[in-house]
Every structure is written in structure tokens, then in C-alpha cells.
Amino acid sequence: MSARPDILCIGSVLWDVIGRSDLPMVAGNDKPGRITRLPGGVALNIAMTLRRFDLTPALISVVGDDPEGRDLMSACGRMGLMTQHMLVDPDLPTDRYMAIEAQGNLIAAIADAHSLEAAGACILVPLWDGRLGAPEAPWSGPVAVDGNLTEDLLAEIAESPVFAASDLRLAPASPGKAERLRPLIGHPRATLYVNLEEAGLLTGTVHAGAQAAAEALVAAGAHRALVTEGGDAAACADDAGCRLCTPPRIEARRVTGAGDTFMAAHIAAELRGASREDALNQAVLAAAAYVAGEDHG
Template identity: 85%
Template sequence: MSARPDILCIGSVLWDVIGRSDLPMVAGNDKPGRITRLPGGVALNIAMTLRRFDLTPALISVVGDDPEGRDLMSACGRMGLMTQHMLVDADLPTDRYMAIEAQGALIAALADAHSLEAAGARILAPLGDGRLGTPEAPWTGPVAIDGNLTEAVLAEIAVNPVFAAADLRLAPASPGKAERLRPLIGHLRATLYVNLEEAALLTGQSPRDARTAAQALIDAGAHRALVTEGGAAAACADADGCRVCTPPAIDARRITGAGDTFMAAHIAAELRGIGRADALQQAVLAAAAYVAGDDDD
């Protein structure tokens, strides 16, 4: 593993507890299925996918000094992820996420990222104390940031000199947290990765599809925006125009983590120098394979 990471992944690093059923479900149902616990969180999902593209990500987040935190750090290390810049806090429990999926659709989910919120800007210390950079010599590579960070921390990132030279890649984490990204919408080095619902929340509009949503974000001041529309389309817009890619038809087996896979595959493609149209297509195909379960180990 390289001593210097290829990319920093800042945000939620936690345990995912996912229940999946092959049967149709609605709220209140009790159906047979499978329950798994696996490393998750937006920042960690992105990092795991980047690792599959032979990149070395460093995780910037917090875990508790508890059995769950130690297990999670060990699991991340075995996957080849850099964890030495993680904050370990004895006073905070390791965060968790719980979801129920049926036939590849999300029925309900709860994100318990309270420790990440409580840690606040303390997780950013390695970017300013010399381990990964200083205000005078800031980090110059890509940084994936998720909306599980508080709005106050995201607002600090927007103006903090330690991020002045970084290539910022932003994901809301969920529609309920999309508006936390508002302080970074106009950042000249930021790329937004959102779905149609999140784009609507950020723009205050009701875009009819991925193309119009991506253009609405550019009109709202975004430097670049990628918008996914489930199995219908994905769009990438910037000052030079808008590109649209249609995903292949698949049978969905899972949904949690699909957006993170899309984002990571797109970042990996661009870091390899792939052009924007092809990078968008690679991201769409990677997300489709994930949803179909084709990339299962």
C-alpha cells in the first residue's frame, strides 16, 4: 500500500445492518429474508469501491473505542483501506445504519450517525496538522465528502484553506441531508453527485428528469453536477453542456450503496484519465452491476 493515499474519503464509516427479502413488502409486513452486518457508510462504501479499482483511499471519520469500532477498523485494514487518520473516541459509540430492502427496493432505513456529528470538525485534524497537509501546503488530491457531516462542518470545509487545492466530490448521503450541501454548491472545485430527489431539494425546483436536474444545479451555481435517476438515466452537466447515459436493463437485487458505487466508479475513471462521456458510462455500468448483484464476491 502506498504511503500517501490516492484520495480521502470523509464522512460516515459505520456498520450496515441490512435485511433483504425476495418477496414484495410494504410497511408493517413481516417476511422471511436475510440479515447481514457489513462495513458501510457513504464514505466507506465509496472507499471500498475505489479500492476495487486499485486506488488507495484514506478514511477520515470517527469510530468508538468499543468492540464494534475495533472490529470495523480491522475490517477496513484487511480491505487495504488506510485507517491511521481515523479519530478513535472513547466517549462515542460506533455509528450504525439499518435498512430493509425487498426485491431491490428500499422499504425503510435509519442512519445513526450521531457520533460523526458529535465529533464535528475534529475528524479534519489530519488535513491541517501536517499528516495530510497544512493551511500553507494543503492537500492537492481528490476528496470525497458525504452529507452525514453537519452543515457547520461542511460550511467550514467551504472556506478552510486546507481544502483550497482539493478536488472536492460531494454526496448528500440521503435526501434528508441534501440541503446540508448548500454551503458548497458554488465551490469552484466541487462536483455534486445527487439523485433526482436530492437535486430537487437543492434547487427548489421539480426537475422532470436527470438532464433537467443536472442543468438546474448548474444554473444554481454548481461547478459540475451528476444526477442519477434510478434505472432511467444518469446525467453529467457543467459549463460545457450536459451528457446523458442510459443504464442497461437489469433485475434489481439490492439498492443500498448503489449511489456510492456510481460516484466511486466515476471518480476512479476520471483519475485514470478517462474522458467525461466514458467516465459517466463506466459509473452507470458499475452501479447497474452492483444493483444486479453481479459484483458479489
């Protein structure tokens, strides 16, 4: 593994606790299924997928100095992810995410990222103190940032000199946090990765489809926007126009992490030199394989 990371992944690094059932479910149901605990969080999901594409990501986040945090750091290290720039805080518990899925659909989820929010700008110290960058020599590579950061911290990133040369890739984390990304919409080097609902929240409009939503985000000032519409379409828009891709038809077996896989696959394809059209196609295929359970991730 190289001493310098290929990309920084800033945001949630936590344990995913996910219950999945093959039976239909609605609120209040109690059904048999399987419960797993896996390393997760948007930033970590992106990093894990990037590693599968032979890239070396560095995680920028926080864990507690507790058994859960130590186990999570060890798991990340075994996967080949750089963890030396992570903040380990003895006063904060390691964050968690809990979800229920049935027949490939998300029934409900709760994201407990309170420690990440409490740590705030402290997680960014390695970009200021020379380890990864400094105001006079900012990090010049790609940076994946997720919306589990507070709106204040995202606004700080938008103006910070240590991100002045960065290729910013932004993920909202969930519809409930999409509007946190508003301070970065007009950033001249930022690419947005959102689903159709999140695009609507950012623009204040209900869009007919992925293409309309991506074009609306660019019209609102976004440098570039990628919008996914479940299994129906994915679009990438910028000043040069809009590209549309239709995913293959699959049987959905899981959904948590699909958007992170799409984003990571797109970044990896572009870092390998793929054209914008090919990068979009590769991202769509990677996300479809993930949802179908074909990548064994």
C-alpha cells in the first residue's frame, strides 16, 4: 500500500447493523431474517469500494476509544484502508447505523452519527498540519465528503484554503441530510452524487426523472451532478450537457450502500482515465451488481 493515499474519504465510519428478510414487511411487522454487523458509514462504504478497484483511500473521521472503535479500526486496516489519520476520541462512543430491509427494499433506518458531529473540524487536522496538506500546500487530489458532517463544517470546507485545490466529490448520506450540502452546490470543483429525492430537496422542485434533476442542479449552480433514479436511470450533467444511462434489470437483494458503491465506482473509473460516458456506465453496472448481491461485498 502506498504511503500517500489516492483519495481522502471524509465522513461517517461506523458499524452497520442491518436486518434483512426475504419476506414482505410493513411498519410494526416482526419477521424472520438475518442480522449482520459490518463496517459501514458512507465514507467507509466509498473507501471499501475504492479499495476493490485497487485504489488506496485514507479515512478521515472519528471513532471512540472503545471496543467497538478498536474493532472497527482493525477491520479497516485488514481491508487495506489507511487509518492513521483517523481521530480516536476517548470521550466519544463509536457511531452506529441500524436498518431493516425486506425483499431488497429499505423499511426503516436510523443513523447515529452524533460522535462525528461532535468531533467537528477536529477530524480535519491532518489537512492543516502537514500530514496530508496545509493552507500553503493544500491537498490536490480527490476528496469524497459525505453529508453526515454538520452543515457548519460543510460550509467551512467550501471556503477552507486546505481544500482550495481538491477535486471534491459530495454525497448527502440520506434525503434527511441532503440540504446540508447547499453551501457546496456552487463550488467550482465539486461533483454532486444524489438520488432523485435528494436532488428535489436541493433544488426545491419535484423532478420527472434523473435527467431533469441533474440538469436542474447544474442550472442551480452545481459544477457537475450525478443523479440516480433507482433501477430506472442514472444521469450525469454539467455545462457540456447531460448523459443518461439505463441500469440492467436485476432482482434486488439489498439496498444499503448502493449509492456509495455507485459513487466510488464512478470516481475509480474517472481516476483510471475513463470518459464521462464510460465512467457513468461503469458506475451503474457496479451499483447493479451490488444490489443484486453479485460482488460478495
